[in-house]
Amino acid sequence: MAWANMIAELIMVGTELLLGEVIDTNSAYLAERLAxxxxxxxxxxxxxDNQGRIARLVKEARQRADVVxxxxxxxxxxxxxxxxxxxxxxELDLVLCAEAxxxxxxxxxxxxxxxxxxxxxxxxxxxxxxxxxxxxxxAPGVLLELAxxxxxxxxPGVPVELEAIMEGSVIPYLAQRAAGxxxxxxSRVLRFYGLGESNLENLIKDLLVAQTNPTIxxxxxxxxxxxxxxxxxxxxxxxxxxxxxxxxELLDRIGEYFYGYGDAGMESVxxxxxxxxxxxxxxxxxxxxxxxxxxxxxxxxxxxxYMQGAVTYSNLAKEAVLGLDSRLIEEYGAVSEQVARxxxxxxxxxxxxxxxxxxxxxxxxxxxxxxxxxxxxxxGLSSAQGELVQRRVFNGDRLQVKERAALAALDMLRRHLxxxxxxxx
Amino acid sequence: MAWANMIAELIMVGTELLLGEVIDTNSAYLAERLAxxxxxxxxxxxxxDNQGRIARLVKEARQRADVVxxxxxxxxxxxxxxxxxxxxxxELDLVLCAEAxxxxxxxxxxxxxxxxxxxxxxxxxxxxxxxxxxxxxxAPGVLLELAxxxxxxxxPGVPVELEAIMEGSVIPYLAQRAAGxxxxxxSRVLRFYGLGESNLENLIKDLLVAQTNPTIxxxxxxxxxxxxxxxxxxxxxxxxxxxxxxxxELLDRIGEYFYGYGDAGMESVxxxxxxxxxxxxxxxxxxxxxxxxxxxxxxxxxxxxYMQGAVTYSNLAKEAVLGLDSRLIEEYGAVSEQVARxxxxxxxxxxxxxxxxxxxxxxxxxxxxxxxxxxxxxxGLSSAQGELVQRRVFNGDRLQVKERAALAALDMLRRHLxxxxxxxx
Numbered sequence: 001m002a003w004a005n006m007i008a009e010l011i012m013v014g015t016e017l018l019l020g021e022v023i024d025t026n027s028a029y030l031a032e033r034l035a036x037x038x039x040x041x042x043x044x045x046x047x048x049d050n051q052g053r054i055a056r057l058v059k060e061a062r063q064r065a066d067v068v069x070x071x072x073x074x075x076x077x078x079x080x081x082x083x084x085x086x087x088x089x090x091e092l093d094l095v096l097c098a099e100a101x102x103x104x105x106x107x108x109x110x111x112x113x114x115x116x117x118x119x120x121x122x123x124x125x126x127x128x129x130x131x132x133x134x135x136x137x138x139a140p141g142v143l144l145e146l147a148x149x150x151x152x153x154x155x156p157g158v159p160v161e162l163e164a165i166m167e168g169s170v171i172p173y174l175a176q177r178a179a180g181x182x183x184x185x186x187s188r189v190l191r192f193y194g195l196g197e198s199n200l201e202n203l204i205k206d207l208l209v210a211q212t213n214p215t216i217x218x219x220x221x222x223x224x225x226x227x228x229x230x231x232x233x234x235x236x237x238x239x240x241x242x243x244x245x246x247x248x249e250l251l252d253r254i255g256e257y258f259y260g261y262g263d264a265g266m267e268s269v270x271x272x273x274x275x276x277x278x279x280x281x282x283x284x285x286x287x288x289x290x291x292x293x294x295x296x297x298x299x300x301x302x303x304x305x306y307m308q309g310a311v312t313y314s315n316l317a318k319e320a321v322l323g324l325d326s327r328l329i330e331e332y333g334a335v336s337e338q339v340a341r342x343x344x345x346x347x348x349x350x351x352x353x354x355x356x357x358x359x360x361x362x363x364x365x366x367x368x369x370x371x372x373x374x375x376x377x378x379x380g381l382s383s384a385q386g387e388l389v390q391r392r393v394f395n396g397d398r399l400q401v402k403e404r405a406a407l408a409a410l411d412m413l414r415r416h417l418x419x420x421x422x423x424x425x
Numbered sequence: 426m427a428w429a430n431m432i433a434e435l436i437m438v439g440t441e442l443l444l445g446e447v448i449d450t451n452s453a454y455l456a457e458r459l460a461x462x463x464x465x466x467x468x469x470x471x472x473x474d475n476q477g478r479i480a481r482l483v484k485e486a487r488q489r490a491d492v493v494x495x496x497x498x499x500x501x502x503x504x505x506x507x508x509x510x511x512x513x514x515x516e517l518d519l520v521l522c523a524e525a526x527x528x529x530x531x532x533x534x535x536x537x538x539x540x541x542x543x544x545x546x547x548x549x550x551x552x553x554x555x556x557x558x559x560x561x562x563x564a565p566g567v568l569l570e571l572a573x574x575x576x577x578x579x580x581p582g583v584p585v586e587l588e589a590i591m592e593g594s595v596i597p598y599l600a601q602r603a604a605g606x607x608x609x610x611x612s613r614v615l616r617f618y619g620l621g622e623s624n625l626e627n628l629i630k631d632l633l634v635a636q637t638n639p640t641i642x643x644x645x646x647x648x649x650x651x652x653x654x655x656x657x658x659x660x661x662x663x664x665x666x667x668x669x670x671x672x673x674e675l676l677d678r679i680g681e682y683f684y685g686y687g688d689a690g691m692e693s694v695x696x697x698x699x700x701x702x703x704x705x706x707x708x709x710x711x712x713x714x715x716x717x718x719x720x721x722x723x724x725x726x727x728x729x730x731y732m733q734g735a736v737t738y739s740n741l742a743k744e745a746v747l748g749l750d751s752r753l754i755e756e757y758g759a760v761s762e763q764v765a766r767x768x769x770x771x772x773x774x775x776x777x778x779x780x781x782x783x784x785x786x787x788x789x790x791x792x793x794x795x796x797x798x799x800x801x802x803x804x805g806l807s808s809a810q811g812e813l814v815q816r817r818v819f820n821g822d823r824l825q826v827k828e829r830a831a832l833a834a835l836d837m838l839r840r841h842l843x844x845x846x847x848x849x850x
Contacts, residue, residue, distance in 0.1 A: 016644055018466045019612065020457025021653070025448055027471065032445025041443045042478060046452065046469035049642070053467060076623035077643055078633055111820045118623035136821070160825070217444070283736075289722025290715030293736045297714025298824055300790055308742035310735055311708075311718045317733035317776065351742065365725055399723055 006178050008039045009065035011057050013072035013082050014157055015048040026071045026155075026162050033166060035217055036228050037175055037185045039067070049073060054085035058152065062089075066150050067174065072157030074139040076118035082154050083126060083142060090146065092126040100131040100140045107138055132169040134161050141165040143173065151177070186239035187214075187230035190250060192257040193223070193266065193411050200225050203253050207246070214242050216250075223407045224266070225257075259414060266410045267295040273417040274305035281413075282351030283309040284322055284343040286334070287361035287377060291406040308351045312343070322346030322358075335360050337378050337389045344380030344387065355416075356382040359409055363401045377405040379412055385420050388412070431599075433464045434490035436482050438497035438507050439582055440473040451496045451587050458591060462599060463609040463657065464492070474498060479510035483577065487514075491575050492599065497582030499564040501543035507579050508551060511569060515577075517551040525556040525565045532563055557594040559586050566590040568598065576602075611664035612639075612655035615675060617682040618648070618691065618836050625650050628678050632671070639667050641675075648832045649691070650682075684839060691835045692720040698842040699730035706838075707776030708734040709747055709768040711759070712786035712802060716831040733776045737768070747771030747783075760785050762803050762814045769805030769812065780841070781807040784834055788826045802830040804837055810845050813837070 010030055016022045027044045034041050043064065047053050054073065061068040073082030087094050101123035108115035122139050125131060132141030134156065142154040153170055155162045175185045192200065200218055201208065204227075207216055214231035229246050233239035251258055260269040274281060283293050293309035296302055312318040315329050324342045332338040343358025361377030368374035375394040380387065390412055394404040435455055441447045452469045459466050468489065472478050479498065486493040498507030512519050526548035533540040547564050550556060557566030559581065567579040578595055580587045617625065625643050626633065629652075633641055639656035654671050658664035676683055685694040699706060708718050718734035721727055737743040740754050749767045757763040768783025786802030793799035800819040805812065815837055819829040 014644070015642060016653070017453075018456050018469065019460045019653070019655075020453040020455070021614070023448065023450055023453045028442075028445040028448045030445070031443050035444045042473060042475070043482075044443065044471035048467060050467070057468075075644075077626045078630070079642055112818070113621070116621075116623045116627055118626055136825075285715075288719075289727070289731075290710075290718030290734060290736065293715030294713075294719050294827075297736070297738065297788075298827070300823055302714070303738055306714075306736075307739045308735065308737050308746065309715060310733065311715065311722070311731075312733050313722065313728055314732045321733065363722075398725060402719075402723070 006039050006067065006174075007065045008034050008041050008067040008069060009061040010041065010044040011054070011061060011068065011070045012044065012046045012157075013049065013054055013070055014046075015050075015079070017046045017072075018048045026157065026159055029159070029163060030069060030071070030166065033171060034174075036187050036230055037171060037178070038215070038230065038232070039174065039178070049079040049081055051081040051085045051088060054082060055089040058086055058089045062146070062150055062152070067153065068151070069153045069155065069170070071155050071162055074122065074142070074154060074156045076116070076122055076138070083124065086142075086144060086152055086154065087126040090126070090144075090152075092128065092144075094124040095127050097123055097125045097129075097131055097140075100125060103131070103133065103140060104138050132165050134165055135168065136164045137161040141169060143169075184234070184236060184239065185230060185232055186236055186243070187228050188240075188243050188247065189262050190227045190229070190247065190258060191260045191262075191264075191266075192225045192227070192254060193259050193407065195225055195254060195257040200227070200254065204250065207249065214239075214246055216246065223404050224259075259411065265295075266407055266414065268299050270410050270414050270417070271296065271299040271302060271305065273414060273421075275301070277417060277421055279355060279417070280305055280307050280351075280353040281355045281357065282307055282347045282353040284318075284347035284350075284356065284358045285309065285311050286313060286318070286343070286359060287363045288359050288402050288406050288409070289313065289363075291402050292357065292359065292409050295406055295410065307353050310347055310350070318343065318346075322350060333372065335362055335372055335376060335378065337380075337391060340378035340380035341382070341387055341389050342380075344382035344389075348382045354383060355413070356380075357409055357413060358382070359405060361401070361405055363398045363405075365398060375401050377401070377408070379405070379409045381412055381416055383416065383420065385416075388416065431464050431492065431602075432490045433459050433466050433492045433494060434486040435466065435469040436479070436486060436493065436495045437469065437471045437582075438474065438479055438495055439471075440475075440504070442471045442497075443473045451582065451584055454584070454588060455494060455496070455591065458596065460610050460612070462596065464599065474504040474506055476506040476510045476513060479507060480514040483511055483514045487571070487575055487577070492578065493576070494578045494580065494595070496580050496587055499547065499567070499579060499581045501541065501547055501563070508549065508567060511567075511577055511579065512551040515551070515569075515571065517553065517569075519549040520552050522548055522550045522554075522556055525550060528556065528558065528565060529563050557590050559590055560593065561589045562586040566594060568594075609659070609661065609664065610655060610657055611661055611668070612653050613665075613668050613672065614687050615652045615654070615672065615683060616685045616687075616689075616691075617650045617652070617679060618684050618832065620650055620679060620682040625652070625679065629675060632674060639664075639671050641671065648829050649684075684836065691832055691839065693724050695835050695839050695842070696721065696724040696727060696730065698839060698846075700726070702842060702846055704779040704842070705730055705732050705776075706780045706782065707732055707772045707778040709743075709772035709775075709781065709783045710734065710736050711738060711743070711768070711784060712788045713784050713827050713831050713834070714738065714788075716827050717782065717784065717834050720831055720835065732778050735772055735775070743768065743771075747775060758797065760787055760797055760801060760803065762805075762816065765803035765805035766807070766812055766814050767805075769807035769814075773807045779808060780838070781805075782834055782838060783807070784830060786826070786830055788823045788830075790823060800826050802826070802833070804830070804834045806837055806841055808841065808845065810841075813841065 129144040139156040231239040231242040348356025358380040364374035554569040656664040656667040773781025783805040789799035
């Protein structure tokens with residue numbers, strides 16, 4: 001089938017989705033990945049754990065689409081019914097798949113947990129279906145190719161499992177199905193921080209409209225914006241040649257906000273800069289409560305640059321741990337440029353590192369005043385090159401303020417590392 | 426129509442939903458509000474800004490449901506097509522609604538912004554439809570009652586506007602439509618930690634199979650399991666009477682793993698216990714890298730019990746900050762029962778708190794050995810009652826190990842708080 005015409009449809013399974021207890025993030029992820037490889041998506045449906053309704057939907061979707069992807073209902077419990085529903089829809093029986101059973105048994109062995117009969121159920125697939133390896137959980141994905149060449153793909157509802165199977169098995173399968181023997185789909189993602197999605201679109205609207213091959217698609221992430229450039233070509237080399245000039249044009253216009261490529265988040269970019277410059281860091285956090293340290297230590301090998309951190313929540317802790325002069329807090333308040341600066345300096349001395357970061361602010365919901373509203377955050381950075389402080393006001397709820405403050409601190413660190421490096425050249 | 430049987434269907438309109446650029450939170454809100462007033466919801470569909478597809482869906486939904494609620498596509502731009510699609514579906518023309526136009530004009534007057542012709546478009550409704558006042562924006566909601574008594578309700582996609590019209594007009598309308606029979610659906614969610622979903626089901630399978638009213642549905646969260654008990658009754662009091670014995674039976678069987686109700690995660694439960702017992706805490710983290718501190722400070726008011734934390738990543742930091750005897754790490758290794766115990770004791774003394782927690786482990790992917798594999802974590806707890814250490818081995822990738830270790834530490838803290846409290850009684 002011709003790539004540009006491939007149509008997918010999503011069916012999100014789970015009664016909890018229909019009671020509003022869980023917000024469905026899987027369909028947004030799946031939609032983005034399908035758009036990235038040029039697959040059209042016209043309908044997404046949520047349905048409860050009801051075999052008859054799921055079966056009816058799968059049948060309808062198969063009429064409208066070339067590929068139907070389901071999320072959820074592959075778990076070990078009796079209300080996990082997606083495979084049963086697909087079997088009903090296409091009048092297939094469920095048969096034990098030795099490959100799937102082996103994978104499940106192996107997983108339980110390495111977990112050193114006894115395997116229950118319910119998990120055996122997860123190894124039964126509609127006749128003719130293939131299991132898709134699940135590196136993050138027990139429920140294998142399922143690929144069922146129908147006689148007319150259409151495909152039903154079943155994925156577990158747990159996001160990390162769904163994404164692992166999507167990236168590892170489904171995207172390669174769809175790309176191969178779509179591009180056929182002579183062609184590949186290749187895409188590169190550019191990540192930008194500090195630029196709103198609507199501003200981005202104003203700055204590159206003409207490129208978005210003119211896009212053919214490669215295509216350009218902007219996506220709003222949490223606190224950042226990503227732009228995916230996707231080319232269809234006969235080889236990766238040809239695809240990168242197609243992508244290069246478009247990437248160049250983008251960076252000419254908004255390169256100031258560019259921070260990295262692909263899956264590497266801000267914390268990975270910062271980590272690589274710290275390692276490359278052989279610099280160590282310590283973090284003193286108040287309003288972010290350990291989030292910055294947590295993000296930096298999410299990167300494998302972080303012990304190479306991350307030495308220690310302090311979450312100095314109480315004023316007493318700020319003074320006792322970081323050696324702040326108590327008059328500083330009395331005079332300027334705990335949320336102030338002066339305290340952020342002193343925290344950065346203090347944590348750098350405390351940990352004896354090249355760089356110190358200090359963050360103090362009001363995450364809310366309480367604690368705001370007219371002069372110091374909820375969302376006000378000061379970020380200090382101390383290094384051999386000197387000291388900097390940023391004043392920011394973030395909107396959003398408590399967790400959003402924490403996230404946005406942490407990302408701002410990492411971007412401030414990133415810019416400092418790039419500048420201080422060029423200084424040395 | 427009988428209230429308990431009223432069936433609704435949601436249609437979420439917007440191409441951005443099909444590109445994964447926006448996560449749909451409106452449908453979760455609408456689903457929750459409908460469930461709360463006893464309206465059944467079987468399908469939610471997302472569709473792009475395509476008049477033909479929207480019209481087709483509205484027609485299909487009208488066959489399946491008594492009330493069809495759409496979200497989005499009421500804006501002033503040319504790709505806002507929901508009203509046009511509904512008019513097409515039921516062969517109605519669009520007519521200018523003076524009441525709607527007056528409201529839009531009044532809004533622009535009070536905003537002191539000139540009104541564009543596009544906004545005039547927002548005052549055109551399918552013939553026979555009524556506008557629903559929008560206190561938060563220019564697009565009025567729309568109520569269209571069909572000859573057979575079924576209703577099509579159109580709401581704007583902006584969440585604050587959608588919620589304002591839902592609460593102000595739609596809920597009262599549905600309640601009035603339901604006049605007489607005022608049955609409700611009431612559900613309670615029980616949260617369990619330390620019990621796999623499949624093990625849970627083995628322990629309560631007979632209850633799941635026998636379920637009628639109330640119904641029981643287990644579902645897996647990240648590192649925990651939740652069980653939703655849902656009753657249909659004529660009042661909340663009657664519903665809770667139906668739920669009580671089922672909840673009692675569940676707690677008799679698996680109460681050992683129960684930690685809380687509803688939306689309150691482990692960190693909130695622990696926070697409430699600390700506040701209730703007026704106890705303070707400090708955390709020393711190695712492999713979790715600040716995650717436990719971050720979770721505890723995600724709870725509003727955490728400054729009431731959370732004093733300070735240390736992320737002692739390097740061995741030097743463990744010794745310098747927490748006063749560990751360097752021979753301890755030499756003799757037993759940084760990942761050991763002895764070091765976890767010393768970290769807990771050290772951070773408690775360092776911060777002068779009632780409780781200290783120390784966590785050391787191997788998050789991976791590197792650093793594992795035969796005797797100390799990736800995923801091995803020791804959690805120490807120090808308090809006036811003494812000291813405890815837990816040894817755990819978690820599977821999963823680096824981030825999963827961090828998450829599972831953090832949850833295990835919070836549960837260990839929770840159990841300690843419950844036991845130490847009863848000691849005092």
